[in-house]
Amino acid sequence: xxxxxxxxxxxxxxxxxxxxxxxxxxxxxxxxxxxxxxxxxxxxxxxxxxxxxxxxxxxxxxxxxxxxxxxxxxxxxxxxxxxxxxxxxxxxxxxxxxxxxxxxxxxxxxxxxxxxxxxxxxxxxxxxxxxxxxxxxxxxxxxxxxxxxxxxxxxxxxxxxxxxxxxxxxxxxxxxxxxxxxxxxxxxxxxxxxxxxxxxxxxxxxxxxxxxxxxxxxxxxxxxxxxxxxxxxxxxxxxxxxxxxxxxxxxxxxxxxxxxxxxxxxxxxxxxxxxxxxxxxxxxxxxxxxxxxxxxxxxxxxxxxxxxxxxxxxxxxxxxxxxxxxxxxxxxxxxxxxxxxxxxxxxxxxxxxxxxxxxxxxxxxxxxxxxxxxxxxxxxxxxxxxxxxxxxxxxxxxxxxxxxxxxxxxxxxxxxxxxxxxxxxxxxxxxxxxxxxxxxxxxxxxxxxxxxxxxxxxxxxxxxxxxxxxx
Amino acid sequence: xxxxxxxxxxxxxxxxxxxxxxxxxxxxxxxxxxxxxxxxxxxxxxxxxxxxxxxxxxxxxxxxxxxxxxxxxxxxxxxxxxxxxxxxxxxxxxxxxxxxxxxxxxxxxxxxxxxxxxxxxxxxxxxxxxxxxxxxxxxxxxxxxxxxxxxxxxxxxxxxxxxxxxxxxxxxxxxxxxxxxxxxxxxxxxxxxxxxxxxxxxxxxxxxxxxxxxxxxxxxxxxxxxxxxxxxxxxxxxxxxxxxxxxxxxxxxxxxxxxxxxxxxxxxxxxxxxxxxxxxxxxxxxxxxxxxxxxxxxxxxxxxxxxxxxxxxxxxxxxxxxxxxxxxxxxxxxxxxxxxxxxxxxxxxxxxxxxxxxxxxxxxxxxxxxxxxxxxxx
Numbered sequence: 001x002x003x004x005x006x007x008x009x010x011x012x013x014x015x016x017x018x019x020x021x022x023x024x025x026x027x028x029x030x031x032x033x034x035x036x037x038x039x040x041x042x043x044x045x046x047x048x049x050x051x052x053x054x055x056x057x058x059x060x061x062x063x064x065x066x067x068x069x070x071x072x073x074x075x076x077x078x079x080x081x082x083x084x085x086x087x088x089x090x091x092x093x094x095x096x097x098x099x100x101x102x103x104x105x106x107x108x109x110x111x112x113x114x115x116x117x118x119x120x121x122x123x124x125x126x127x128x129x130x131x132x133x134x135x136x137x138x139x140x141x142x143x144x145x146x147x148x149x150x151x152x153x154x155x156x157x158x159x160x161x162x163x164x165x166x167x168x169x170x171x172x173x174x175x176x177x178x179x180x181x182x183x184x185x186x187x188x189x190x191x192x193x194x195x196x197x198x199x200x201x202x203x204x205x206x207x208x209x210x211x212x213x214x215x216x217x218x219x220x221x222x223x224x225x226x227x228x229x230x231x232x233x234x235x236x237x238x239x240x241x242x243x244x245x246x247x248x249x250x251x252x253x254x255x256x257x258x259x260x261x262x263x264x265x266x267x268x269x270x271x272x273x274x275x276x277x278x279x280x281x282x283x284x285x286x287x288x289x290x291x292x293x294x295x296x297x298x299x300x301x302x303x304x305x306x307x308x309x310x311x312x313x314x315x316x317x318x319x320x321x322x323x324x325x326x327x328x329x330x331x332x333x334x335x336x337x338x339x340x341x342x343x344x345x346x347x348x349x350x351x352x353x354x355x356x357x358x359x360x361x362x363x364x365x366x367x368x369x370x371x372x373x374x375x376x377x378x379x380x381x382x383x384x385x386x387x388x389x390x391x392x393x394x395x396x397x398x399x400x401x402x403x404x405x406x407x408x409x410x411x412x413x414x415x416x417x418x419x420x421x422x423x424x425x426x427x428x429x430x431x432x433x434x435x436x437x438x439x440x441x442x443x444x445x446x447x448x449x450x451x452x453x454x455x456x457x458x459x460x461x462x463x464x465x466x467x468x469x470x471x
Numbered sequence: 472x473x474x475x476x477x478x479x480x481x482x483x484x485x486x487x488x489x490x491x492x493x494x495x496x497x498x499x500x501x502x503x504x505x506x507x508x509x510x511x512x513x514x515x516x517x518x519x520x521x522x523x524x525x526x527x528x529x530x531x532x533x534x535x536x537x538x539x540x541x542x543x544x545x546x547x548x549x550x551x552x553x554x555x556x557x558x559x560x561x562x563x564x565x566x567x568x569x570x571x572x573x574x575x576x577x578x579x580x581x582x583x584x585x586x587x588x589x590x591x592x593x594x595x596x597x598x599x600x601x602x603x604x605x606x607x608x609x610x611x612x613x614x615x616x617x618x619x620x621x622x623x624x625x626x627x628x629x630x631x632x633x634x635x636x637x638x639x640x641x642x643x644x645x646x647x648x649x650x651x652x653x654x655x656x657x658x659x660x661x662x663x664x665x666x667x668x669x670x671x672x673x674x675x676x677x678x679x680x681x682x683x684x685x686x687x688x689x690x691x692x693x694x695x696x697x698x699x700x701x702x703x704x705x706x707x708x709x710x711x712x713x714x715x716x717x718x719x720x721x722x723x724x725x726x727x728x729x730x731x732x733x734x735x736x737x738x739x740x741x742x743x744x745x746x747x748x749x750x751x752x753x754x755x756x757x758x759x760x761x762x763x764x765x766x767x768x769x770x771x772x773x774x775x776x777x778x779x780x781x782x783x784x785x786x787x788x789x790x791x792x793x794x795x796x797x798x799x800x801x802x803x804x805x806x807x808x809x810x811x812x813x814x815x816x817x818x819x820x821x822x823x824x825x826x827x828x829x830x831x832x833x834x835x836x837x838x839x840x841x842x843x844x845x846x847x848x849x
Contacts, residue, residue, distance in 0.1 A: 048535075
């Protein structure tokens with residue numbers, strides 16, 4: 001490294017250096033500190049933006065044996081495993097995933113003990129109230145609680161401290177160099193926990209995997225996840241896992257900000273209408289499946305369409321059937337007028353809607369089950385919830401792929417230790433959260449699993465790092 | 472009707488919040504919001520008066536400043552609240568009192584105290600003002616009881632009429648019917664929620680003041696203030712009954728009910744508001760509406776003045792300072808009474824009514840959006 005002379009040396013050498021400041025990082029820091037280690041957390045963001053994508057999360061999926069104050073019913077390890085297999089199509093490391101699911105049973109209590117509060121189960125509506133625990137006040141509230149606990153325990157936290165270099169010799173970490181306002185500083189540690197997220201905010205890196213189309217993607221979370229630490233690790237011969245194009249991507253409102261629009265830009269109305277591309281043509285079965293599966297596929301579907309944009313078209317009958325949106329739906333008295341508002345070909349869109357309407361076979365419409373409203377002799381079909389789009393005013397939302405997080409990461413073992421390309425685990429390097437999510441999630445997504453990965457592997461990594469430092 | 476800037480901003484924020492809903496477990500405002508898809512001015516005034524300003528939604532919000540969405544629910548709802556007080560004021564001609572409320576209340580207080588001092592001097596031998604005379608009836612040597620009762624009764628009655636008129640204006644504005652107030656269960660629920668400050672607890676963790684740490688001291692000081700006020704009110708009511716039913720004249724012995732209640736209440740309305748003021752000085756500015764600061768502080772100051780003059784009068788009632796102190800205390804109480812409907816005090820009235828409405832609609836309205844839980848994956 002050049003210019004070493006202008007790098008200040010941090011006076012303390014820590015037992016554990018945690019890179020990142022989200023759920024995984026804080027769980028690691030707290031677990032390590034509780035195990036007796038001295039810990040420093042290096043967060044690239046300012047205090048307000050601390051916590052990466054955790055700020056935008058809402059819930060966590062953990063196995064549990066019985067209903068609780070915050071969960072409406074039991075969710076067994078096997079059921080969790082089945083759900084994971086279904087969403088990933090089996091592209092997961094079974095041993096690691098089952099271990100994570102087993103560990104998740106104890107996680108809710110542990111997280112609660114760190115000061116995080118959950119929302120009472122609202123019951124009633126679909127599914128997630130049984131499987132997922134919702135943070136009272138959301139992800140930022142959860143982070144606030146974790147940071148307060150970490151500070152109370154004596155974990156040191158540096159904000160606006162981006163890690164720009166890692167001093168790794170073979171399979172051993174020695175120090176991290178951070179860039180701060182006042183200059184660079186080198187911080188030594190006996191063990192490293194990398195919990196610095198993925199690379200979804202780094203458009204150039206997305207382009208490497210996806211090609212030029214990635215320039216039209218929107219990034220739902222933090223602008224800080226540029227994958228620099230991941231690159232350093234892979235460059236130091238840590239083994240990688242996952243596919244650079246695999247990520248959690250959903251269709252979000254095309255009017256959303258480029259970064260950090262969070263949860264509120266998502267739209268859940270695909271099933272109530274049809275989705276057309278720039279050429280005013282349908283391209284996929286909008287009624288394929290119920291939530292949450294359909295949620296996680298439309299981002300990728302839209303990514304493959306021209307200009308990476310699509311339009312959800314529906315009519316007045318469906319206008320109030322889904323969550324209110326951040327941006328109002330575009331409204332018009334006729335399909336042709338609606339098309340004109342988006343520069344789509346009015347005749348073509350009118351024809352597409354007419355063809356769809358003619359193919360609709362209406363049964364008894366029920367948005368909560370796989371109902372019998374479907375199309376006949378139409379390609380692609382709409383297999384459920386198909387109703388004619390014939391009652392004005394007509395509405396549309398423009399949507400683009402919204403990338404939540406990426407799956408290409410570092411390979412780890414069941415102790416959250418990074419695996420080296422040469423084989424075998426690293427001496428003192430651990431990983432947790434999005435940077436290693438690809439070990440569990442080869443593809444697809446189900447709500448709340450990101451937080452499970454972060455908490456479970458964070459705690460394992462923190463304990464392991466503390467144990468290593470004490471040797 | 473043309474919406475105010477504050478209402479437009481509240482509409483923008485509630486639209487954002489309704490597409491997020493992460494805060495639904497924190498208080499009553501967000502569940503009330505979720506029952507609607509679009510918001511009338513009446514809805515926004517209802518949310519604003521339902522908000523207890525606990526700050527949890529600001530501290531927990533991923534879109535609060537410096538985020539470009541600039542979500543500041545506590546401060547915007549405080550501004551809407553403040554504007555709504557003027558909208559409901561009776562008579563309308565006095566609505567402007569809410570604008571520079573600190574100044575208005577101070578002037579009224581100074582004028583009433585001056586009027587009492589001058590009145591005592593004009594109606595009595597000026598030397599009588601500085602005479603010390605222990606024993607029952609000593610207050611009434613300076614001002615006949617009937618005159619006192621008439622004057623304060625009239626001020627109190629004025630306030631009551633203004634409250635009723637204001638309450639009706641609010642009730643109409645939020646679109647409730649008169650009969651909705653008659654149902655006992657929501658009323659009882661609202662009494663419980665208001666008396667316990669249930670929604671000043673951030674959904675169970677406590678209320679926030681200067682940062683992301685919960686400090687529940689505002690709740691504690693508010694309880695002191697509220698219950699202190701109620702004890703003073705009880706003391707005055709009992710003393711009035713003593714006078715007219717039992718023909719026992721003030722001042723009463725130290726162990727007697729009006730004095731005991733009045734002393735405890737007086738301590739409450741001195742310590743409580745001072746604690747609230749101290750908390751306000753340290754409060755995160757982004758959570759507050761700075762336009763209503765004067766109004767808030769004026770009310771706190773009036774309570775402290777009323778309590779402090781009352782307690783001092785109790786201590787020095789047998790000395791020659793009694794006359795001046797009595798004038799001070801009566802002036803403060805009079806000013807407090809006449810300004811009650813035109814200041815911060817009304818927050819309690821509208822918030823209580825908002826709680827009644829919330830208690831009612833919680834049980835009658837189904838949540839507006841279906842499957843909202845499933846739509847909240849991360």
